[in-house]
Amino acid sequence: MEAASESERSGPAVGSFQPSEHQHVRYNPLRDDWVLVSAHRMRRPWQGQVEKPPQEDVPRCDLSNPLCPGAVRANGEVNPQYTNTFVFDNDFPALQPDAPEPDACNHPLFRAASARGVCKVMCFHPWSDLTLPLMSLAEIRAVIDKWAELAVELGASYPWVQIFENKGAMMGCSNPHPHCQVWASNFLPNEAQLEDRTQRQHLQERGVPLLLEYAQLEAQRKERLVVENADWLVVVPYWAVWPFQTLLLPRRQVCRLQELSDSERDSAPTGPRLGADCGHWQLHAHYYPPLLRSAAVRKFMVGYEMLAQAQRDLTPEQAAERLRALPEEHYRVRPREAA
Numbered sequence: 001m002e003a004a005s006e007s008e009r010s011g012p013a014v015g016s017f018q019p020s021e022h023q024h025v026r027y028n029p030l031r032d033d034w035v036l037v038s039a040h041r042m043r044r045p046w047q048g049q050v051e052k053p054p055q056e057d058v059p060r061c062d063l064s065n066p067l068c069p070g071a072v073r074a075n076g077e078v079n080p081q082y083t084n085t086f087v088f089d090n091d092f093p094a095l096q097p098d099a100p101e102p103d104a105c106n107h108p109l110f111r112a113a114s115a116r117g118v119c120k121v122m123c124f125h126p127w128s129d130l131t132l133p134l135m136s137l138a139e140i141r142a143v144i145d146k147w148a149e150l151a152v153e154l155g156a157s158y159p160w161v162q163i164f165e166n167k168g169a170m171m172g173c174s175n176p177h178p179h180c181q182v183w184a185s186n187f188l189p190n191e192a193q194l195e196d197r198t199q200r201q202h203l204q205e206r207g208v209p210l211l212l213e214y215a216q217l218e219a220q221r222k223e224r225l226v227v228e229n230a231d232w233l234v235v236v237p238y239w240a241v242w243p244f245q246t247l248l249l250p251r252r253q254v255c256r257l258q259e260l261s262d263s264e265r266d267s268a269p270t271g272p273r274l275g276a277d278c279g280h281w282q283l284h285a286h287y288y289p290p291l292l293r294s295a296a297v298r299k300f301m302v303g304y305e306m307l308a309q310a311q312r313d314l315t316p317e318q319a320a321e322r323l324r325a326l327p328e329e330h331y332r333v334r335p336r337e338a339a
Contacts, residue, residue, distance in 0.1 A: 019315050028239035029210060031191075032198050035241050036304075036311040039318065042293070051170055051296045056332075058129045058176045067177035069126045084139065085146045086123040087182075093119035095185055117158055117185035122146060124178040131167070131178050133330045137266065144265045148258040150182050155256075158184035160192055163257075170290055170298060196281065203280035211282035215249040224320045231267045236320040241310040243292050243299050244319050248285040255281050 017024070023038040059065075066073040069081045075091045095117030102112035124143050125135055132140060147163055154161045165180035166173045188196065202210035218224055218235045226234045226246060237247045248268070254260060255278045260268070292299040292313065304311055 020318060026239050028237075028241075029202065029214075030195055030198055030239070032194065034309060035239055036309060037315055038311060038313060039315045041313045046293060046297060048297070051298055053296065054168055054170075055176060060127050060129045062128060065128055065175065065177055067121075067123055067175055067179055068128060082123070082126055084125070084142050086126075087120055087146065087150065090119035090121050090181065095119050095183060113187070115185065115187060117183060118154065119184075120150065120154075120182045122150070122180050122182060124180070128177040134332060135178075141266055144257075144260075144268070147182075148260065148265070151257045154182070154184035158186055160185050160188050162189065162192075199282065200280040209253055209280055209282045211249055211284055212253050215251060218249075219251070223317050226320050226323045229267050231264045236316040236323065238316055240316045240319070241312060242288045242290065243312060243314055244289045244323060246287040246323075248287070250283055253279075254283040255279075257283060259283075 019037065020039045023036065023040070025034045025036050027034055061068050063071050065071055067079070069079055069083075069086075071079050073079065073088075073091055077088075079086065079088075095115060097116055097118055099114065099116050101114050105111065122143075124130075124132060125139060132143070135143075150163070151161050161182065161184045163180060163182050199210045202208075202213075206213065215233060215235075218238075219228065219233055224235045224238060226236060228234070230251075232248060232250055234246050234248050236245060240246075250260075250264065250268075254264075260283075290298040299313070301310070
């Protein structure tokens with residue numbers, strides 16, 4: 001066996017930058033901030049918290065579960081025997097439509113403003129033992145159509161409609177039944193304001209929507225591409241913060257969810273701004289899995305991330321490669337028995 005050369009023992013030559021070996025910061029044009037990338041930290045031994053595996057024996061229908069058909073919710077209302085999607089007003093809403101105005105304050109360090117809106121819960125399916133990836137394409141399409149319907153309905157009165165799913169106990173979800181939440185507010189939330197500003201500025205400076213240009217570049221480069229079809233692509237963003245964070249992007253310019261064509265729905269600004277020019281804005285979806293090394297080891301945003309800036313432990317390119325290597329079939333795929 002030949003002895004290793006000095007350069008092999010010491011790693012890459014000084015001045016030879018390798019993203020997977022050398023820490024660096026990456027700019028996020030969508031949030032106008034930076035993330036520290038320290039991929040070499042993945043070599044450190046893990047002695048931290050290990051999560052319990054998710055519950056696999058979820059009953060298909062349990063009347064003690066307030067999201068199931070026929071179940072009684074906390075407010076005493078009985079759910080209908082729904083067979084597809086089901087939407088209802090959140091029994092414990094963070095936003096209400098009739099909240100009074102806060103008292104005025106004459107000091108700039110103690111400012112408050114009105115916060116009104118509505119919060120809805122949307123069940124994807126009547127069965128509690130399913131999640132979106134285990135549903136049929138027709139069932140998923142029904143969910144997307146309902147999202148678009150709610151965007152139109154609530155967007156007629158509120159400037160922002162946020163659709164989100166907290167999936168799994170690791171993300172703080174208290175109920176395994178497949179569902180999401182839809183919050184509409186009379187104000188633009190912080191993230192929406194930030195993304196609106198950066199996308200508007202990008203269009204003014206470069207003449208093309210930020211996320212449309214970004215999607216075209218990622219489709220060409222492929223290194224962070226996870227999956228694609230004729231209408232959509234999913235990438236681990238160049239500026240991703242969470243280890244396996246992904247971004248879903250349409251290939252053409254689409255401002256609002258309800259503007260998607262039939263084929264785009266199958267394969268995948270509101271209120272007073274309805275009539276405004278939103279040519280800078282591009283429809284997109286963020287996915288923020290908390291996982292770091294495996295399904296049982298999560299990433300914690302603490303310490304440096306809370307006091308300084310976001311930091312990640314593997315490059316987005318490495319994350320995309322690992323995601324591409326996963327089998328397309330869901331790990332829980334099995335014959336679905338009739339109820």
